[in-house]
Amino acid sequence: MNVTDIAFWIFAAIAVVSGWRVFCTDSMVRASFLLMLSFIAVGLIMVLLNAPYLGIATVFMMAVEMMVMALFMVMYMMNPAGLNPMMMVHQHRFSIAAGVFVFAALTGLIVVTRFSSNPVAPDAEVVVGLGKELLGDSMLIFETAGVTLLATMVASVILSSRSGRFGEADTGAVPPPLEPGGEPAGRQPEQASGHAHHHH
Amino acid sequence: MLERLAARAPVPLFVAMGRDRAPAVERLLQSADIDVTATPRHASILLVAGRVRDSDQAYLDRIHDQLPHPRATFWWGDEQGDDVDEAQRAASFDDPVISLRALYRNLISGAHASETHRLPDEPPAPWRGKGDHGQGGEGMMGGVPYGRMMPMPPTPDIRDGLALDVYTTQIGPFMPYWPAGLVLEVTFQGDVIQSAEVVQPPYPPRDVDRVPFDRLLHETTALAQIERARAAHHLVCIARLLSLVGLPTLSRRAQILAARVRANETIAIAPLRKAAARSGLTAALAPGLGRIDDRLARELGGPAQRAAGHAIDDRSDNPMYKRLDFTPVTQTQSDCRARLAQWFDEAEQALALVSAAPDAMIGQGALVEAPWALRAPPVDYRLTELLPGLEWSEALLVLNSFDSAALCRMAPLEAP
Amino acid sequence: MALTGLFTIMGTIVAGALLLQWVAARARRDRVVESQKIPFLGGSAPQTHAWQRFHVRYYSMTLLFIAFEMEMMFMYPWAVVYVAEGVKALAEMGMFLAILTVGILYGWREGIFRWQ
Amino acid sequence: MTPIVLTVAWVAFLLGMAWYIAVLDGLWSAAREGRPPRAPLANPLYRCATMLRQQSNLTEAPDLLNWRLAPALYAGLAGTGVALVPFSGASVLADLEVGIVWWGAVEALTVVVVFLHGWSANSQLGLIGAYRYVAIGLPVMLISMFVLIAAALPAESLAVPKIIESQRELWNVIRQPLGLPLFLLLGLSLSFRGPFNYADSADIAGGTAAEVSGAPRLVWEFARLAMLTAVATVAASVFLGGYLGPWLPGPVWLVLKTAAVLLALVGLSHQLARISPSRMMTLIWTVLLPLSFVHLVWAGVLAL
Incomplete structure (x- = not known):
């Protein structure tokens, strides 16, 4: 060992x-x-x-x-x-x-x-190989990944951000019902806006 | 060996500011032998400067117990402290640095015993052996795990409406960069203030700033004295903002200037202002931060009113000032930036008046604008409306963009 | 081997730092009493524990950040072959930066780089 | 044997540089306030002794394990940062083929340990500091990735020694002029100093360190200085040619260059005001990050 x-x-x-x-x-x-x-x-x-x-x-x-x-x-x-x-x-x-x-x-x-017994030589330039692969045969995969990640960025912003160009994202939103056609689940929003202050 | 080295360190000091000691403390802090800490956890000596309200005693005891051992208390200029050891007090007119150093040295060597705790050694609520797991908690959120409750149940946030836990606590009165004496009950979600209620109002303006204006009531007073007091007051306000935005060295420079103005020395503010501008002081205050509406600005009066664009100043009607072609300086935006610029402008104008008429005297009883607004009635617009929705560092900037008189009037106690 | 070096220095420093904390704690044996444990709030005491469902004010930014960073991880191997590949790599960089710029512009327009 | 010798050398280097930064800090503020400095050389040692003599504090139900580990890990990360840098052509402690990627990992793990330090105390001020720091620490990391990738282009390698060798003709600081200033901002952020002090600032009473006293605080403060030193050492190697230089031996050049970068860092940290975390986040994403795009394009076009 x-x-x-x-x-x-x-x-x-x-x-x-x-x-x-x-x-x-x-x-x-x-x-x-x-x-x-x-x-x-x-x-x-x-x-x-x-x-x-x-x-x-x-x-x-x-x-x-x-x-x-x-x-x-x-x-x-x-x-x-x-x-x-x-x-x-x-x-x-x-x-x-x-x-x-x-x-x-x-x-x-x-x-x-x-498993194949084809060990990489200890002095192989694996990072260079990786770079060549990215700019060679795998270019399409790689470009697709890039665009997919852009879509991820846009989607995550849409889903998570409340503020936005078209006003607040949750205006008029109600939780979905538990059974089809039923009452909305969870607590009901008291007013449309979230301006309820915490008083005690 | 370690003790000998430690004894030579600058004294790590936490200041509990009582009433009317601030100018003296500011002078003390300029000593390189003193390290003022932002939290009692980093200090070895608790300096109680001046008289603390009876209602502040419990807060003071808590701070005291938060100091790590070895620790000691030092009373400065508090006449209540006669039963205290000679080594641990100084009269208000004394310079305490030598006593503080001696006390600190003895504390480190063990000659002065570390003080024991003042509050009982009990958890806030008994928890040992209680609850399902013996740590005081019940279920998911219930009980008093390790002696305290879990945060309050969720309420919608005032900015983005997410219903997450809220954290409610009192803050003050001995918080760094906090109006001295003020205790607020603040409700947070994350670092944004949801609501704030006044538990104890801040201390009123300090005696030292009032001296020439009080004197004017009974005797003729030099214009130079009045205007110097104004410049010093404003410089101290500026110094607070400077250290709040992370420029402690410039802040100390402003403090030193204030002390020199009070000592009748001739100083120039322009270099400080230029250095502050180069360091990005104005940029550090977001435009529009802490903007107050016109009604509040008028009710507050003083520099806050002039920063809103109203050229109202009692000095305009005074014959002596008229002869000097006095016109009030104003800003337009009425936000933190404008109030800071107003302090700078008024301090510079004050010193210009001093140099224009070094020997002018103002007659007894004349109406002269104080560095802050003197009108007494509390305004009906409160800190409680100004702070909610602000992130913590913004809230501190807004608080420190008002002088203590304005804060006092915005923070009256709620009627019980 | 490179890892040996990293672990030697990491281990030395971490062990030394923990040892120092331990020795200093043993040298001073005063117990931390309950009133000393109250979190510092300018003299006030809190009503509840501070650990809460902490309202992060930049949650959208963190999501954008993750995607952004993943995209950037492709750039390290790319940088190694950049000179060898020449103009093709340059075009590649244009593509990268275009995607990232669109991401930033979109996030900026939706106002996610501010405290929510 | 060599790893042990080099480790000892680097630890001594970090301790010495931490002392040097503390001295610089004292001198700089004294000069800016216009007063004579107080025992400038010995003051940092006195302060260390004070902290060592202090009791270590606890809070109600802290996460004690992480609270004590965070300062140690933070210092350890700084150590692995300097380990990437060669003292001279032959002596490098961690000859990592992907050195600058590991440096990125050091930045990411730093965010984690600073967050842990603030989280573990179970106090509101510490939490505010921790969360603020994450908001700034994460996007700043992107800037450093761009800057280091730009430096890797002419070297055709991600290893720090190769990046140094690529500067035999011309230092990167001239070839890629935006790189060093952007990287220095990263340094301020990694050790949260001056305009980037969002973790431990005075407005939150010391933030993540607000509840810490005694030896754990000493380790924490040392770790901050060690991290600043690590940034300066990497900056000296990536932008100023590291050990390269005429007449003097390589290690001397490295120390001199690091000391010069540290001087710039200390100056910057005293010179600039801190803006609110919200605006800093906007500034990083909308100004500094596009600036690093420009930097990369510049470096790319030049490297072809």
Whole structure:
């Protein structure tokens, strides 16, 4: 066992343990950043596999994304810091069954797959290769991804932003009914605008 | 070794500002031997400057307990403190830096014992062993986990209507960059103020700024003295805004200028104004931030009224000022920027008047505009209407764009 | 290996920093009493815990940001082959910047770069 | 053996530079206020001793683990930032092929640890600081990505040593003139100083550090200075040619250039007023980011 092997096992252990702890903590912030830790460990394993760009980019992206996820988790989950302990998992039997099944299926796949033994030379210029690929054969995929991301930007702004060119987005909006043709669900807005002050 | 080094550090000091000590404290803070901290957590000595209202005592005790050990209290110019150790007080006319240093040195070496807590060592509500998990909480949001309730139930936000938790708390009276003495009950969603109610009004204008104007009631007073008091008052107001936008060094320069004006030295404000403009002070105040309507501006009077474009100034009718061709300076926008420009303009104008007529005297009882509006009745437009909808840093800028007289009149106590 | 270097310095500094906090805490044994634990609010005490469903004022901006950033991750490998690929890469950059500019312009028009 | 020697060298460098920044801060404010500085060289040490002697504070039900980890991780991240930079042609601690991508990750993780520091205290002022910081820290990151990608174009590599070698003829600061100023703004933001102090400013009573005292605060303040040093070191390498220079040995050049960049950073942080977070966010997206587009186009056209 050389240093790389030891590092792999350490990162693998971190990835699995922190991924499991995500479901055991009460705090949304801790859950988000435990997930980030898990992803970072996976990213570092990718670096060990001689994919430095993909590995480090994973670390980078996951740090940003889990940060944003933490913002939204705290914003919308009751009791975000978990001051009162709560159960973070639901539908226990179904989840256990699904977990066991997926684990078995993936393990089976690993066992039956014949991985090619075509190791990348340690001095291969993988980042250059990646760049050539992006500007070569995969150009169309890559351009499509670019436009898709633009659509994502526009869509996320439309969905999340209240202010806009055409006035407030939720004017006249009512929640959907629980059964077809029924009463709108949830609390009814008192007035159309959100100018209700909090008095006590 | 560590102790010897620590003892030579500037004294980390948190100031609890009582009434009428502000000018002295401002002088004290210019000493390089003092580090004024923004929070008691960073301080070793709690400086109680001047008299604290009886109703502020509980707040003071809480601040005291928030200082980390080793800690000590120092009373400056508070005549109540006669039963206090000699090492921990100074008369109001003394310069306390030497005493403060000695106290701090002894505190670090252990010769002066660290003070114990003043409030009971109890959680706000008993929680140990209660609730489903023994931490005081019940269900998802109920109970008192670790001694406190969870935030209040959601209400729609006044900006974007999202119904999220609200956080209600009192703030003040010993908050940095906060009108001294003011206690507000503020409701937040995130960092935006949803509502604010006055619990305790701020202190009225400080005695030091009143001296020449009070004297004018009974005797003839030099114009120079009156105008210097005005310039100093305005410079201190400017200094507060300067440190609020992250220019502490320029702020200290403004404080030093104010002290020098009071000491009858000749100073120029233009270099400070230029440095502030170069640093982007005006840009830091968003145009339109803290704009007040015309009615409020007229009711507030003083610089706030002139910043709204009304050239109303008692000095216009005074023969001595008339002879000096005095015309009031005004701005038009009536926002924070305009009030800041008004302070600068009036301070510069005041010093110009001093140099134009260094020996002029104003007759006893003459009507001369004070640095702030003197008309007494409270206005019916309140801070409670000015602050909601503002983000926290904006709210602080708006609060600090008024002088203490205007704040006092906008923050009367609600009738019980 | 590069990771060894990163982990050596990270580990050294983090361990040192934690050790310093621990040693200093052991040297001073005064207990933090309950009244000392009250969060600082200028002398006032809060009614409730501060941890709340905190109203983020820039939520739309963060969503735009994520998409923006993902787009930019393509640019790192692109930068490496830029000189070799020449004009093709330059055109590529035009495409990138056009997409990003449209994203910014749209977000700006909808007013998402302000506190909501 | 070499990683250990280099680690010791870099830690010593960070400590020394932190002291240097603190001294500069003292001198600069004294000069601007027009008073003599107080024991300029020893004052930072005195302050450290004071913090070490102080009790470490707690709040009601804080997230203690993250509260204590955040300052340590922040300092550690600064360490991994400088590790990318070679002292000379041969001695680099972390010879990462994708160095500037890791630097991006350092920026992203910095946002995370600053947020954690403010969140963990369970106090409103800390929360305000933490959330404000995220609003500014995230978009500023984009600017730095553009600037570093522009620097990678002529080098045809994402590794910092290669970027330095590409400057043998001409430093990037001349070739890509907008890069250094934009990167310096990032430095102010990463260590939240002056106009970018949205996390720990005085209007929120110290913000994320409002409830921190004693040794944890010392580590936090050190980490801020270490991060500023890391930014300056990377800036010195990416824009000013790092260890390249005549007559003097490479490491000396690196230290000198870093010290010069730090001087500029300290000056900037004392010189500019802070605007409200909302307007800063608008400014970054609508002015600074388009400016970095222009920068990239400039660098791209020039590199062909």
